[in-house]
Amino acid sequence: MFNNFDFSVILPSLPYIWEGLMFSFRLTVTAMLGGIIIGTLLALARLSGGKTLGFAAKTYVDLMRSVPLLMMILWFFLLAPFFIKITPETSALITFTLFQAAFYSEIMRAGIQSIPRGQINASFAIGMTYWQTMGYVILPQAFRNMIPVLLTQTFILFQDTSLVYAIGATDLLKAADNTGKLYGRTVEMLIFVSLIYFVICFSLSMFVKYMNKRIAIIR
Amino acid sequence: MALNYKWNWGVFFETIPSGDVTYLTWILHGLGWTVAISLCAWVIALALGSIIGTLRTVPHRGIALIGHAWVEFFRNVPILLQLFIWFFVVPELLPRDLSMWVKQDMPAKEFITAVLALGLFTSARVAEQVRAGIQSLSRGQRSAGLALGFTQAQTYRYVLLPMAFRIIIPPLTSEFMNAFKNSGVAYAVGVWELVFVSRQMVEETGGQVIESLIVPTVLYIICSYAANLLMSVIERRSHVPGFIVAK
Amino acid sequence: MQKHHLLLGLVMGLIASTATAQQLDGTLKKIKDSNTITLGIRESSFPLSYLDATQKPIGYHIDICNAVVDAVKSRLQLPKLETKTQAVTSQNRIPLIVNGTIDMECGSTTNNAARQLQVAFAPTTYVTNVLMAVKKSSGIKSLDQLSGKPVATTTGTTSVQLIRSHEKGKNIDFKEVYGKDHADSFLMLETDRAVAFVMDDNLLMGLIANSKTPQDYAIVGEPLSVEPIAIMLRKDDPQFKGLVHATIANMMKTGQLTKLYAKWFNSPIPPKGVNLSVPMSEQLKAAIINPNDNPAENYKK
Numbered sequence: 170m171f172n173n174f175d176f177s178v179i180l181p182s183l184p185y186i187w188e189g190l191m192f193s194f195r196l197t198v199t200a201m202l203g204g205i206i207i208g209t210l211l212a213l214a215r216l217s218g219g220k221t222l223g224f225a226a227k228t229y230v231d232l233m234r235s236v237p238l239l240m241m242i243l244w245f246f247l248l249a250p251f252f253i254k255i256t257p258e259t260s261a262l263i264t265f266t267l268f269q270a271a272f273y274s275e276i277m278r279a280g281i282q283s284i285p286r287g288q289i290n291a292s293f294a295i296g297m298t299y300w301q302t303m304g305y306v307i308l309p310q311a312f313r314n315m316i317p318v319l320l321t322q323t324f325i326l327f328q329d330t331s332l333v334y335a336i337g338a339t340d341l342l343k344a345a346d347n348t349g350k351l352y353g354r355t356v357e358m359l360i361f362v363s364l365i366y367f368v369i370c371f372s373l374s375m376f377v378k379y380m381n382k383r384i385a386i387i388r
Numbered sequence: 389m390a391l392n393y394k395w396n397w398g399v400f401f402e403t404i405p406s407g408d409v410t411y412l413t414w415i416l417h418g419l420g421w422t423v424a425i426s427l428c429a430w431v432i433a434l435a436l437g438s439i440i441g442t443l444r445t446v447p448h449r450g451i452a453l454i455g456h457a458w459v460e461f462f463r464n465v466p467i468l469l470q471l472f473i474w475f476f477v478v479p480e481l482l483p484r485d486l487s488m489w490v491k492q493d494m495p496a497k498e499f500i501t502a503v504l505a506l507g508l509f510t511s512a513r514v515a516e517q518v519r520a521g522i523q524s525l526s527r528g529q530r531s532a533g534l535a536l537g538f539t540q541a542q543t544y545r546y547v548l549l550p551m552a553f554r555i556i557i558p559p560l561t562s563e564f565m566n567a568f569k570n571s572g573v574a575y576a577v578g579v580w581e582l583v584f585v586s587r588q589m590v591e592e593t594g595g596q597v598i599e600s601l602i603v604p605t606v607l608y609i610i611c612s613y614a615a616n617l618l619m620s621v622i623e624r625r626s627h628v629p630g631f632i633v634a635k
Numbered sequence: 636m637q638k639h640h641l642l643l644g645l646v647m648g649l650i651a652s653t654a655t656a657q658q659l660d661g662t663l664k665k666i667k668d669s670n671t672i673t674l675g676i677r678e679s680s681f682p683l684s685y686l687d688a689t690q691k692p693i694g695y696h697i698d699i700c701n702a703v704v705d706a707v708k709s710r711l712q713l714p715k716l717e718t719k720t721q722a723v724t725s726q727n728r729i730p731l732i733v734n735g736t737i738d739m740e741c742g743s744t745t746n747n748a749a750r751q752l753q754v755a756f757a758p759t760t761y762v763t764n765v766l767m768a769v770k771k772s773s774g775i776k777s778l779d780q781l782s783g784k785p786v787a788t789t790t791g792t793t794s795v796q797l798i799r800s801h802e803k804g805k806n807i808d809f810k811e812v813y814g815k816d817h818a819d820s821f822l823m824l825e826t827d828r829a830v831a832f833v834m835d836d837n838l839l840m841g842l843i844a845n846s847k848t849p850q851d852y853a854i855v856g857e858p859l860s861v862e863p864i865a866i867m868l869r870k871d872d873p874q875f876k877g878l879v880h881a882t883i884a885n886m887m888k889t890g891q892l893t894k895l896y897a898k899w900f901n902s903p904i905p906p907k908g909v910n911l912s913v914p915m916s917e918q919l920k921a922a923i924i925n926p927n928d929n930p931a932e933n934y935k936k
Binding site for chain 2: 231232234235236237238239240243244247275279321324328329331342356359360362363366367370371374
């Protein structure tokens with residue numbers, strides 16, 4: 170099977186793979202930004218001490234963490250048309266953001282909890298409100314501490330974008346798979362696309378390592 | 389648009405075409421395989437991940453590098469692609485007789501391939517957590533161990549690892565849940581687990597698509613929720629006072 | 636008794652009045668209101684519905700659907716009607732029809748009684764035989780030679796069930812292996828993980844034509860099943876179904892459909908310009924003479 174390996178199919182399919190890659194990036198970046206914002210709010214809700222709010226946030230996070238992402242993507246796409254008109258791309262953007270928010274919220278919660286309690290007390294002592302304390306004192310530090318973990322979660326997210334095949338959106342993997350099938354060259358295309366994933370994720374991982382050294386708060 | 393769908397929950401008690409079991413039996417059977425794949429993969433991931441994660445922290449450059457290479461190698465390609473490579477590419481690299489045996493005669497070949505792929509993929513992530521756990525301990529602990537006359541190995545065995553593992557229970561729980569949810573990829577090589585059964589049920593019932601998809605989803609939720617609850621009990625029992633570490 | 640007659644008359648009157656009013660409803664109204672029609676397509680259901688080298692959906696069923704779209708345009712007097720496509724899978728095609736995301740599925744769906752509970756079908760436009768692909772060098776001619784050997788098929792297809800029934804009926808035992816899609820199942824045959832791949836004949840022909848060494852493979856065996864393939868529509872939508880039915884029946888009558896068949900099954904087709912050379916089956920000829928949406932159950936001997 171490997172004596173007639175033919176990588177020539179890759180060249181004509183590059184524009185579609187590039188398009189797919191761009192969709193994967195768009196999805197990753199949107200879900201990361203949206204997810205971190207919503208996730209931070211969820212984390213604050215859980216730590217606010219409000220009973221109902223905390224419980225609601227916890228339930229949301231636990232539920233999201235229990236559902237396989239693939240099922241979540243599929244269900245949202247099947248149910249959404251009963252309420253709104255939606256394209257597979259928009260559906261994927263919304264699902265990924267809502268789903269990733271749960272994971273980012275756990276990271277931010279850990280980040281907030283890693284800040285010594287004394288800092289909160291100190292802020293209250295100088296007359297700051299809860300939200301001021303969080304906004305000016307705790308979150309900037311928590312965020313900084315957690316950047317490596319947030320980025321790690323982001324490349325898990327990048328790899329998971331391949332699950333959008335379930336709703337007929339075309340990402341990096343799907344674009345490669347489609348062309349591979351068209352020419353009967355699935356093996357070549359999938360090895361090629363594995364290399365793309367590897368190069369991207371590996372570079373990101375090196376970047377995380379570098380950031381880790383640069384920004385760690387030394388105690 | 390009105391929902392023009394004919395529900396039939398009774399479908400689970402119907403017999404599969406040309407078979408003598410009900411769809412419910414089928415689904416439960418699928419759940420059994422899902423649990424088996426996840427647990428076996430988790431054993432591999434935890435064992436290898438602990439070793440690799442520990443190796444990454446030892447004060448020896450070469451060994452730490454091997455650990456690092458392992459992690460980067462297994463976590464940077466999506467699991468579905470890794471599984472594809474294990475199943476379709478790796479056997480072709482073996483000598484012909486061995487290759488044919490692996491492809492045709494090896495018992496439970498699909499199950500073994502899926503467990504191996506998922507186990508190795510997850511091991512890279514477990515290794516990262518173990519490393520983070522060890523590195524979150526203050527440097528004094530290692531020094532204290534060595535000062536007491538422990539060897540490097542003994543310091544790990546009696547001082548560092550027991551602490552590190554207790555600290556990283558929450559993130560390990562997440563990794564286990566991920567492994568459980570990722571086990572669904574095993575359908576791609578033909579293991580009759582939940583995703584496979586669900587796809588097959590969609591086809592064989594002809595029309596009861598929604599039922600065939602809802603039940604596996606709910607089973608996934610129940611199982612990972614249960615795992616989460618169990619782990620949070622263990623977490624509370626083994627909590628180290630004064631330590632909070634990142635997930 | 637009299638009361639019942641009164642009620643019956645009332646109901647009949649209501650039906651008659653809605654029928655004569657000719658107001659748009661169902662899918663046609665939806666298309667008119669949104670000025671778009673969405674076609675569900677498959678990405679690799681050769682040669683009925685697949686993506687070409689520029690990722691554009693093409694195929695025998697796509698051409699038929701485009702003819703239906705033209706009919707919709709003239710019926711609604713919407714020459715600028717926008718046509719969208721949405722890739723579907725065997726998992727989500729029925730829910731996507733039911734929830735209104737797609738208006739027609741132009742893929743390769745078997746029309747069977749169970750599916751008719753949820754959806755409706757256009758007249759049968761292709762009849763597939765479930766056969767098997769083997770390597771010529773293996774010398775295999777029939778399923779019965781496969782006892783104890785690995786046989787591939789694709790998850791979530793009827794073939795899984797057909798193989799099971801065949802084993803039970805003949806009291807033999809295959810070692811089944813399952814690919815997640817047809818390309819994977821074919822790869823199993825190619826890499827000797829399986830000695831045969833059981834699937835719809837049109838799909839097997841497409842896979843072989845596009846493989847690295849088409850001359851190495853053959854399609855053999857006795858059909859495990861004969862199944863009518865049709866375009867899928869929403870249920871309980873007589874207006875749209877009527878239009879689709881009339882359009883396709885007319886294509887059958889005027890010989891347009893036979894021409895399309897020749898274009899996709901007896902001439903070179905993208906991407907490699909291979910000619911599948913499949914003569915039209917007797918069952919399809921019968922379905923063209925007498926356009927119908929009979930389910931697979933009617934094709935069983």
